[in-house]
Amino acid sequence: MSTEAAYTAEHQRMVVNALRAVLPERAVLFQAEDTRPYECDGLSVFTQLPMVVVLPDSEEQVVAILKICNALKVRIVPRGAGTGLSGGALPIADGVVLSTARMSRIVNVDPYARTAVVQPGVRNLAISEAVAQHGLYYAPDPSSQIACSIGGNVAENSGGVHCLKYGLTVHNVMRVRMVTIEGDVIELGGTALDAPGLDLLPVFIGSEGMLGVVTEVTVRLIPKPRQARVILASFDDVVKGGNAVAGVIAAGIIPAGLEMMDKTSSRMVEPFVKAGYDIDAEAILLCESDGIPEEVEEEIARMIAVLEKSGATAIAVSNSEEERLRFWSGRKNAFPAAGRISPDYYCIDGTIPRRALADVLLGIQRMEEKYGLRCANVFHAGDGNLHPLILFDANQEGEFHRAEMFGAEILEMCVEFGGSITGEHGVGLEKINQMCVQFSRSEMDAFLAVKAAFDPPMLLNPTKAIPTLQRCAEYGKMHVRRGMLKFADLPRF
Amino acid sequence: MSTEAAYTAEHQRMVVNALRAVLPERAVLFQAEDTRPYECDGLSVFTQLPMVVVLPDSEEQVVAILKICNALKVRIVPRGAGTGLSGGALPIADGVVLSTARMSRIVNVDPYARTAVVQPGVRNLAISEAVAQHGLYYAPDPSSQIACSIGGNVAENSGGVHCLKYGLTVHNVMRVRMVTIEGDVIELGGTALDAPGLDLLPVFIGSEGMLGVVTEVTVRLIPKPRQARVILASFDDVVKGGNAVAGVIAAGIIPAGLEMMDKTSSRMVEPFVKAGYDIDAEAILLCESDGIPEEVEEEIARMIAVLEKSGATAIAVSNSEEERLRFWSGRKNAFPAAGRISPDYYCIDGTIPRRALADVLLGIQRMEEKYGLRCANVFHAGDGNLHPLILFDANQEGEFHRAEMFGAEILEMCVEFGGSITGEHGVGLEKINQMCVQFSRSEMDAFLAVKAAFDPPMLLNPTKAIPTLQRCAEYGKMHVRRGMLKFADLPRF
The missing domain is CATH 3.30.465.10 (Uridine Diphospho-n-acetylenolpyruvylglucosamine Reductase; domain 3)
Known part of the structure; x- marks a missing residue:
């Protein structure tokens, strides 16, 4: 993305002066060395220096900033801590970044x-x-x-x-x-x-x-729940693991956590973390129960029965808080572990119906061959939220582009299976093209109408989250959900 | 409300003909004898015959009806089973009622x-x-x-x-x-x-x-939970009863049901239902627990401990499903019981923070004297949802009007205590004036902007739920929540 200034020095000065009329000097940043920390969020492949950064410390100051930006027709990107993974806080070249970091009481x-x-x-x-x-x-x-x-x-x-x-x-x-x-x-x-x-x-x-x-x-x-315990279960087949997840939920249990990792993930993480994972298993599951001790004991027993019936090849239950944290440590360190074995990785975030878990894993395996890249799969399996980690090396010609295409194809497969293009990371800039696949034009028109109802001048974080008609036309892929009903032309009166 | 036709016969004929082009003849009603059953919903004090009633049996027909009404600029009141208690389905004189009763698959x-x-x-x-x-x-x-x-x-x-x-x-x-x-x-x-x-x-x-x-x-x-049991507890003071409710929730328990009735209510219902209620208690509570038997047993014991500490004068626990249903029968028959002891009653629906339960009960007692009407109080106490039943006789000059004023004052007291003007019955037509008290103008503008985003011609159930600026001005009462921040005029650029 270009970092060339899309505004004149005079325009920047006017905006800065207007903002300084209502904010302390240190709360208005506009020199590149000061605004550099705001050039990206957690999706660091995209960067853009903003024209101005403001750091209000009260609601009154936020009101003042928005009134000024509205009067001057300056676009605003609100920003929290900048840890977002979909580029939602990526600045706009001639815009203001409004950071709420100093409102921390x-x-x-x-x-x-x-x-x-x-x-x-x-x-x-x-x-x-x-x-x-x-x-x-x-x-x-x-x-x-x-x-x-x-x-x-x-x-x-x-x-x-x-x-x-x-x-x-x-x-x-x-x-x-x-x-x-x-x-x-x-x-x-x-x-x-x-x-x-x-x-x-x-x-x-x-x-x-x-x-x-x-x-x-x-x-x-x-x-805080009085007790928590976690089951670690191994499967020799991803299909069996996927069915076990669906089986636990179908048995009427809502675990406190229900996570799945494939063999690539556990082999990636085990040498680094030593969580005790079975690195020969095709899939491992972590199933947590929390609550009062009697309830936990009963739920653990019911989950074990389902896992055994689904063909688990090994089952262990944490017997202390220390052991529970060790079982979780592998899952929690999956992302850093990916960083150890691969120069770069691209974390995908999509959802699917639980029953499609195994099919989606098999689909991702096919895509690994198609794109010539490995993928480690870490799933919030209980709620059907996938985090495939595509491993690549940005220094190898074409690998970043292949990783992007791979990620887009995973998301579009999620939609085909009746899921969605984001589970928890948002659309931001990253997934704006896939919105064209997820929603019909009427549905996006409803989003834009509500956006305009709150923000008639369309100054708040425009270009994110909801694609324009033109953008979808350029992307060239269409809404794939079961088609909307057609209605024949009405008689004329 | 006037039932005089607000349209010409010619206009009605045109609308009927347009609708008949896309609907079977029996699905378009316009003779008064056919539209009479649709003249009100559960808030039967307001009635209004609609110009036309349509009964689509498919989504395609709904699409057709809305396209026709939009083209002809005819207003539409959607209607479910007509059991609503706030007049949300009250017809508009020159409008169409769209009943979804036949879409019942x-x-x-x-x-x-x-x-x-x-x-x-x-x-x-x-x-x-x-x-x-x-x-x-x-x-x-x-x-x-x-x-x-x-x-x-x-x-x-x-x-x-x-x-x-x-x-x-x-x-x-x-x-x-x-x-x-x-x-x-x-x-x-x-x-x-x-x-x-x-x-x-x-x-x-x-x-x-x-x-x-x-x-x-x-x-x-x-x-379905495997077991459910209910506690019936008596209190000699409404303040103690109110504090017991807050105490149960503060102890970290989410009961399956937590209901409160005052003495007027239990005396009203007991002779009729024989639920076993203590008619000398100032307040009785029903606290239900459901789940697996061990969990129910533990939760019942914890609730009893809180109730005893709060000063309960008597406590009984259901020991069979039959007994559980008997304990509930009094609560569930409170409305019919009101109909037995009073010619008319007006059911109010508001919410308050749980900590305000006792104060609100005392406030209602003061209003009983002010308006010269009795009020039986039946509360979904656990979630702070009140259903005061104001007893009156519509054949007595002025009583209906006093009941209306009484109800409005209860709702406005709810807002003053930090609650809201509806818990579950909606705003409809009944509580549209109290919306002026609950919300600021900016907040209502946001509602209207979203309404317009979905329905630009403002044809769907207009005049309900969101008051116009003019209506609030006529009502003459203002937003009472802690005031919005004022911001001094900005410097001009």
Whole structure:
């Protein structure tokens, strides 16, 4: 992507001066050495220096920034901690990056109502740390939870290993205060179970910064489970492993975690982590149960029965917290392990119905041959969320391009099996072409109409998440879901 | 409300002829004797004959009807089973009522994925009946579940006694097919845990027919719990009862049901139902636990400990399914019992934070004196959802008006305590004035913008759910929530 300035020095000066009228000097960055840290997010293959970066520390300042940008018709990319993996926070060349990093105060913790009110820059893990004294925690746990912020979690509807049982961000956020492009402060949702009016909170959660800027979030806290234990099971066949996952869910069990790794993944990670994985197994499963000890014991027994019936060749159950963490350590270090055995890797994020797990794994194996690249498969299997890691070397001519094509084909296969092109990483810039495959034109028109309802001048993170008609036409692939009903022309009156 | 025709016979004939071009003759009703059954919903104090009623039996017919109404600029009120309690399905004099009653097919049940695909006219209870053979059921259970339809449940985001643990309609519906006013068929949501694009499904659920017409719903099914037991507890003071509710939740328990009735309610219902309620208690609580027997036993013991600590004067636990149903029979018959002791009653529906339960009960007692009317209080206490039943006699001059004022004041008190003006019955026509108190103008503008994004000509159930600026000005009461931040005028550039 070009880093050539798409604006005049005079225009930049005017925008900077306008922003400095309402912000302290240190909160407005515009020299390249200051804006460089904001040139990309976790999808670092794309970079772009922004014209200006602003760092507000209050809602009033956010209101002021948005009013100024709206008046001057300057585009804005909101940014949390910059750990996103789909390029949602990639700057626009002549735009402003609005970072909420300095709005990092925990406003209130109510252990009685089990809620916490936090500013958007508060780190995900910092919430759980702040409420641990009450025996509570905030459930969604993306891999980046040490670094990522709740504002970014809201923008991307982040998940994590435990979201099968405890839900995504949308299930754990009760209320959001946000500022519209016009500078109006709006509250979405609330702490009541239901509320009148349109339920705009879930639209805002996962809207990737396109509808407004979040200034305060009320999260739901839940009690820490008294016990957790995990089963480690081996399978000599990915089909059997996939069927075991479906079998556990079909038995009426909602595990606290249900993860699957293929042989490439366990062989990649075991020498590095020594988690105790069976490196001859074609697939291994990790099935966690948490709750009161009696409940855990009963659920573990029921899961073992299903795994055995599905043909597990070996089964181990953690007998201590130390052993539980060791069993998990392999799964949690899969991404760093990929970095050890391959110069580069490309993490894909898609979803499929659980019953299609085995077919999708076989499909990915065929694509490995087609593209001449290896792929390690790490799945949030319980909720059908895939993270294939495509291994490549960007220094080898053509490998990056082949990895991109490989990833796109995996996502499109997900849609063909009735799944979707993102499980938890968002669309951002990375997957905007696949949106053309996932949705019909009418559906995208509905998205754009709602976008325009919140942001009529289309200044908030444009070019992300929702493709234009033109972009889909250029991509040249069409909506593949079972076709919409056609209706014959109506009689004329 | 006037029943005088607001259209010419010629206009009606043209609309009928246009609709008959795409619908069978029996599916287009326009004679008063045929349209009379559609003149009101469950809020029967308001009635209005519609110009035309249509009864499509397929998605293609819904598409055709909406295209015709859009072309002719005729307003449409979608209608499920007509059991709604807030007037959401009240016809418009010169409009069309679109009833989905004839779209009542269960399209598919997948016990493996635990989903059912149904048409909107399928009755709520019929889903559970159809899947009972698989040990599954559909959780939301509004009191009207024998009669109400899933399409109406989607429009109103219906709840029920068990929604504290199992959620409202929005938590149990995975996917909706709907038709826009322009005749486009759109799918919202999906069976994956997360999906790309804006999450428009929760906006649609509870949108009271203002955004589109639902033609197919995919619901989540859950396994029937193996056991359920209920505690019946008495308190000599409503404050103690209210604190007991908050205490149960604060102890980390999510009961399958947590209901509260005041003395007026138990005295009203006991002679009629013989549920075994303590008619000298100021408040009684029903606390249910369900799950595996060991879990139920442990949870019942923990709840009893909290209830005793909160000062319960008597505690009984059901020891058989028969006894459990008897304990519930009083609660479930509260509305019919009100009908036995009072010529008329007005059921209010609001929410409050649980900690405010006792204060709100005391507030309602003061209003009983102010308006000279009795009120029986039946609460879904666990989720802070109140159903005060105001008893009145419409044949007594002024009593209906006093009941209306009483109800409005209860709802406005709910907002003052940080709650909301509807828990599960919707806004409809009944509570449109209280929307002015609940929301700021910016928030209502956001609702209207989203409404216009789906329905630019504003033909779908207009005048319901979202008040106009003019209507709020006429009502003369203002938004009472803690004020929005003011921002000083910006410097001019």
